[in-house]
Amino acid sequence: MKAKVGMEVSWHLRMLLFISFASSFLNVSYAQTNNDYDTPAAPPPGLSNCNGVFLTYSFTSRDKEYPHIKNATAQAWAFKSSATIVNTGEYEVKAWQMFVGFQHKETLVSATGATIVDSDDFPVDASNGTTFAGGSQADLKTSIETAGDFTQISAQIDITGTQFGVKPPGVPMPSIIKLVNNGYKCPKATMRGSYNY
Template sequence: MKARLRLGVPWHLVTLMLLSLPSINFNVCHGQTDDYESPAAPPPGLDECNGIFLTYSFTSREKEYPKVKNASAQAWAFKSLATITNTGEHELKGWQMFVGFQHKEVLVSASGAIVVDGDDFPVAVGNGTIFAGNPQVDLKTAIETAGDFTQIAAQIEIAGSVFGIKPPGVPMPKNIKLVNDGYKCPKSTLRGNNPHVLMV
């Protein structure tokens, strides 16, 4: 005996009707896999770090209004990504990261963090600023999380405006560093020949 709805419509007709409706979208989510043999590659330089690893990556820019002839007065909308990863043996409590902005940047958002020395967005940060974790305030160790990047690392998705650096120039900060007491950061460097990534 075939399964039927209460209205007496066979299941295979219901399925056919649902699939024929053009306004319904079906999305498949694969989620996490157990592919331990080919895990995602870590950020370059991460494997050489046994402490706190910081990066700042410039990702995009486009010309903003008003469009002016004076290149130094032209504003550009930009996006970048800053990361902080605990690769050490001790949990990092209340992490704070300094980004040495230097091109009259005005931030309009920073998801994953708050600006410590600013009130609300938009905020001028042309002399650099300090980000603090929000909502992820502390970074646990790989040892106590079995290498779970969602607990040992944080990302700051930054959007804002920058002035005077037209392509092909790249408006990078002059430096990045960890502000927390008890850590001494080496000088930040560009990754190889890539002018878009700064790391410590």
């Protein structure tokens, strides 16, 4: 009788091990087929056609700020956006600087990934535009010398601030974005949805 109990425990133990093994296998299989984390973001439109320095500005979001007022042009909106600079050319870009022509009475409260040339501290009145410069990544190497390492050939600036007068569904885009560095000639920026490039 004791032998029978031992066999039952052994059978239960085997079944438990099988279920544990099967569930861990299923989790591994799920992780391998779930590509949400492995899929890189799509490159900005026009990047593949650029042979120089590619700039983008992307409006991300906005929230109505206090005080809430009926006059749309005087209503303040907290906004988030990002600007990107990518070296797609043959030569390293030394000490890059990017001008963003803000035009909606913007006040910037933070900009991670770059420093602001026009000011020493936040908040920054950027209503007439402002110039960003590379902070920890002042130079952008080439794809040739880095085997296409995007972290060395590009920089992203995450911007938070306040803007006025453009209520949804309008998109508060800058009037211009351009590379300030000497020796580069930028064509007029193209706007597509919430992208400016």
